[in-house]
Amino acid sequence: xxxxxxxxxxxxxLLRGNAACPGCGAELTLRYVLKALGPKTIMVxxxxxxxxxxxxxxxxxxxxxxxxxxFAASAAAASGIxxxxxxxxxxxxxxxxxxGDGGTVDIGLQALSGAAERNHNLFYICYDNEAYMNTGxxxxxxxxxxxxxxxxxxxxxGFKKDLPTIMKAHGVPYIATLNPAFPNDILAKINKAKKxxxxxxxxxxxxxxxxxxxxxxxxxxxxxxxxxTGMWIxxxxxxxxxxxxxxxRGLLNKEKRKHVIEYLKLQGRFRxxxxxxxxxxxxxxxxxxxxxxxxxxxx
Amino acid sequence: MTRxxxxxxxxxxxxxxxxxxxxxxxxxxxxxTSVIEKLSEFVENGELNARFIRVExxxxxxxxxxGAASVGARVYTATSSQGLLYMYEVCxxxxxxxxxxxxxxxxxxxxxxxxxxTDHSDILTLRDSGWIILFASDVQEVFDxxxxxxxxxxxxxxxxxxxxxxxxxxxxIEPLDILSQEEVDKFLPKKKVSEHMLKVEDPFSxxxxxxxxxxxxxxxxxxxxxxxxxxxxxxxxxEYGELSGRRYGxxxxxxxxxxxxxxxxxxxxxxxxAIEAATLLRRxxxxxxxxxxxxxxxxxxxxxxxxAENVKIIGxxxxxxxxxxxxxxxxxIRAVTKERGLDVPVIEYIGGIGGRDLRVQDFVEIFxxxxxxxxxxxxxxxxxxxxxxxxxxxxxxx
Numbered sequence: 027x028x029x030x031x032x033x034x035x036x037x038x039x040l041l042r043g044n045a046a047c048p049g050c051g052a053e054l055t056l057r058y059v060l061k062a063l064g065p066k067t068i069m070v071x072x073x074x075x076x077x078x079x080x081x082x083x084x085x086x087x088x089x090x091x092x093x094x095x096x097f098a099a100s101a102a103a104a105s106g107i108x109x110x111x112x113x114x115x116x117x118x119x120x121x122x123x124x125x126g127d128g129g130t131v132d133i134g135l136q137a138l139s140g141a142a143e144r145n146h147n148l149f150y151i152c153y154d155n156e157a158y159m160n161t162g163x164x165x166x167x168x169x170x171x172x173x174x175x176x177x178x179x180x181x182x183x184g185f186k187k188d189l190p191t192i193m194k195a196h197g198v199p200y201i202a203t204l205n206p207a208f209p210n211d212i213l214a215k216i217n218k219a220k221k222x223x224x225x226x227x228x229x230x231x232x233x234x235x236x237x238x239x240x241x242x243x244x245x246x247x248x249x250x251x252x253x254x255t256g257m258w259i260x261x262x263x264x265x266x267x268x269x270x271x272x273x274x275r276g277l278l279n280k281e282k283r284k285h286v287i288e289y290l291k292l293q294g295r296f297r298x299x300x301x302x303x304x305x306x307x308x309x310x311x312x313x314x315x316x317x318x319x320x321x322x323x324x325x
Numbered sequence: 326m327t328r329x330x331x332x333x334x335x336x337x338x339x340x341x342x343x344x345x346x347x348x349x350x351x352x353x354x355x356x357x358t359s360v361i362e363k364l365s366e367f368v369e370n371g372e373l374n375a376r377f378i379r380v381e382x383x384x385x386x387x388x389x390x391x392g393a394a395s396v397g398a399r400v401y402t403a404t405s406s407q408g409l410l411y412m413y414e415v416c417x418x419x420x421x422x423x424x425x426x427x428x429x430x431x432x433x434x435x436x437x438x439x440x441x442x443t444d445h446s447d448i449l450t451l452r453d454s455g456w457i458i459l460f461a462s463d464v465q466e467v468f469d470x471x472x473x474x475x476x477x478x479x480x481x482x483x484x485x486x487x488x489x490x491x492x493x494x495x496x497x498i499e500p501l502d503i504l505s506q507e508e509v510d511k512f513l514p515k516k517k518v519s520e521h522m523l524k525v526e527d528p529f530s531x532x533x534x535x536x537x538x539x540x541x542x543x544x545x546x547x548x549x550x551x552x553x554x555x556x557x558x559x560x561x562x563x564e565y566g567e568l569s570g571r572r573y574g575x576x577x578x579x580x581x582x583x584x585x586x587x588x589x590x591x592x593x594x595x596x597x598x599a600i601e602a603a604t605l606l607r608r609x610x611x612x613x614x615x616x617x618x619x620x621x622x623x624x625x626x627x628x629x630x631x632x633a634e635n636v637k638i639i640g641x642x643x644x645x646x647x648x649x650x651x652x653x654x655x656x657x658i659r660a661v662t663k664e665r666g667l668d669v670p671v672i673e674y675i676g677g678i679g680g681r682d683l684r685v686q687d688f689v690e691i692f693x694x695x696x697x698x699x700x701x702x703x704x705x706x707x708x709x710x711x712x713x714x715x716x717x718x719x720x721x722x723x
Contacts, residue, residue: 065525068396078534083530086528088530091525092530093532095532099387102350116396136385137385139381
């Protein structure tokens with residue numbers, strides 16, 4: 027499969043020489059997100075891998091202004107920026123939180139919930155590498171069932187928290203999932219969201235070579251397989267209307283989806299997983315898709 | 326100038342309105358609530374053109390004003406006690422990021438056990454953070470100091486906390502002079518957007534990871550800004566005095582200190598009782614004075630020394646306690662006198678904790694005690710004022 031990425035801008039706002047690990051899925055998504063957002067963007071970044079990716083003082087890998095902020099504070103800090111830029115008469119500035127899964131689904135959830143309920147005009151993007159990767163692969167509320175982390179050495183017993191659905195319950199105008207294997211989908215969603223006033227929530231699967239235990243040359247393969255197995259579903263909620271996007275559009279029928287094992291076997295973090303646990307995960311995925319079926323066309 | 330009758334909290338709200346903030350972000354806590362209720366009225370009836378963010382926690386209240394200030398907005402928040410502790414992490418972030426935020430702290434004891442009454446342990450937890458800590462003693466001063474705080478904060482690029490006592494000041498109703506908008510605008514012009522504000526035209530990062538080769542200089546720079554703030558506080562007090570006719574003495578307010586043999590150092594509203602006691606004792610020939618500390622950070626060491634050099638004995642009154650160490654003012658004044666090589670006796674008094682009532686008579690007894698200890702040649706003593714006798718003797722425990 028080949029596709030011309032003719033819609034992707036040449037301009038770079040995440041500069042070369044940044045400190046991301048080779049094959050970092052988050053860095054790829056960030057690069058596309060910033061290309062779509064453009065230069066009139068202010069980033070808010072809590073404690074996460076990107077605090078390091080940005081590079082140490084006095085340099086920065088960002089060609090847009092960045093406020094680094096305490097772990098639990100990003101959505102609130104962005105609320106303040108979003109209100110302030112409007113009050114100070116600055117037009118068309120994108121205020122963007124870029125936070126990891128720990129900073130979003132765990133410690134940052136209260137501030138995120140508040141900011142979403144107040145419907146500030148900002149973007150909140152969670153790059154989800156499914157554990158506390160920056161501190162060395164500890165389990166987060168976003169770690170999938172069965173996955174090894176340094177604090178779940180025999181595999182995670184719980185299931186991943188479904189943040190986009192929690193955001194849906196807040197009634198925010200736009201919600202979308204992202205995946206670095208599908209850059210056109212990322213650009214289309216960010217570009218659409220730029221035209222929407224209010225709170226925009228994005229949840230981006232971010233394969234992590236050191237944390238998920240795969241070779242850094244296979245990030246895109248892992249990311250793509252997450253979609254093809256249905257483990258990661260590409261969709262958007264645009265002002266209440268649910269829509270599948272990208273390859274996920276063709277995966278409603280279970281027969282079209284690959285078995286989850288195709289995704290699991292690419293990653294060392296699932297190496298120990300039992301047959302029973304694989305079937306538990308497959309059932310979990312199938313149930314998610316049953317929920318999706320009920321959402322199609324629903325307002 | 327208009328004469329009004331207001332509570333301390335409403336005086337703060339009027340001062341904030343006249344300071345023309347761009348963004349206010351607050352979370353309710355007793356006894357701060359009437360500050361933010363009044364401010365929300367001002368915003369909603371159009372008297373104040375500001376964004377009012379009703380956040381879901383104090384952690385977010387401080388983070389939101391931090392974010393707003395990082396792009397150049399003038400901001401305000403207010404809190405008390407548990408709320409301050411909940412936002413504590415972000416308070417340090419604000420100081421480290423050098424953002425000129427103004428916060429009202431209606432001082433309240435810390436739980437458990439639950440208490441909504443005044444003591445100063447909450448605001449003094451900020452003392453190592455880089456925040457400037459100012460403390461008012463009455464309704465008029467809450468108003469004056471809040472406006473001054475913006476000028477101080479924006480001059481040295483540090484956040485400023487303005488404290489006042491729960492209920493004793495926050496809900497006490499007193500007459501005060503309110504400056505006109507024109508007068509305040511002249512004193513406090515529109516905020517200039519400083520070099521290190523985030524702007525899309527000139528990208529830079531605030532708070533990047535910093536290695537040991539550079540981190541220490543950031544802290545040293547705050548240290549220098551705190552030192553500079555000593556003069557700034559005095560100059561702002563003077564400039565404000567020209568406008569309002571009210572001068573408080575800068576970092577300290579000296580009452581009968583010039584020829585005193587004994588001076589009591591104190592912060593907050595109880596200073597009024599201490600001054601009353603000193604006035605009574607002066608009539609009886611006891612040469613006593615009261616030095617009210619208005620700035621706990623930066624600590625007015627030089628002013629303390631000027632007094633300490635000329636007295637026989639110093640008393641310190643703490644409506645706070647650093648548990649396991651001592652009264653915070655007491656400990657700091659002993660440190661300063663030692664630092665400057667002065668061998669003056671310092672008697673430490675701790676009282677009024679958790680809102681326990683303080684009366685003029687308590688301070689009369691304190692001065693008499695200081696007089697007695699001075700005659701005996703006692704160098705140091707720590708006394709809890711108003712403690713139930715059976716507890717002091719250890720006959721009963723909680």
